[in-house]
Amino acid sequence: MQRLADSCNSKNPSCGGFLSCWFGMRGFTQVELIVVIVIVGVLALAVIPRFSGDSGFEARAFRDSVVAGLRYAQKSAVAARRTTCATFSAAPARVDFRISNGNGAVDCVQGLPLIGPDNRQLQVTAANMVAFVALPADVVFDGAGRPLSASVFSVSGLDASLMVTVEAETGYVH
Known part of the structure; x- marks a missing residue:
């Protein structure tokens, strides 16, 4: 004490x-x-x-990866003078890229997976709860890099100014 x-x-x-x-x-x-x-x-x-994972970075990263994949598919179509296709699926949100076997093909059903710059199949898959607001139609680029039709779609969690747009005449992706 x-x-x-x-x-x-x-x-x-x-x-x-x-x-x-x-x-x-x-x-x-x-x-x-x-x-x-x-x-x-x-x-x-x-x-x-x-x-x-609710910070919005995943949605922005997925959107940017889809834009980069579409631009790569367009450049591959021009370089190979063959049709390339981007196919969208819903659950989980994913984009698969294919290239046709021959010049002048309307779609890529008879094609092969498009090989990306890392020598693997080009595929973009969303993380966590990221999804498309509405499932877009397939984007098809002809051998000159022009899309068969224009396309506009968005990713959930992003504002309207960040919609993905494929211009009809030029195929410019932004």
Whole structure:
């Protein structure tokens, strides 16, 4: 007991904070525990949504990957002078790219998977809960890089200014 009294009289108590000197006990006070719980709660509110995938980055990344894939398919059509196709599927949101076997083909039914720049089949798959707002029609580029028809579609979670557009005459994808 004498040691506790000596440590309370000194400028730096040994342990347990200043209140433990007055009450003769060790541990955390209720105020300290509540402050820690509040800090942990605030940190959890700020950090957990970052890991849940609801930040919008997945939707933007999927949209950008689809645009890049469509541009690659158009350039491949021009380079090989063959028809390339992009086929959209809903669950999970995915785009598969194919190239026709011959010049002048109307579609890619008789074609092969389009090989991407990484020497693998070109395919774009969405992560988590990302989806197309409405399932778009297939995009088909002829041997000159022109699409058979214009196409406009969007990805869920993005505003209207980020819609994917394939221009009718030029095939410009943006």
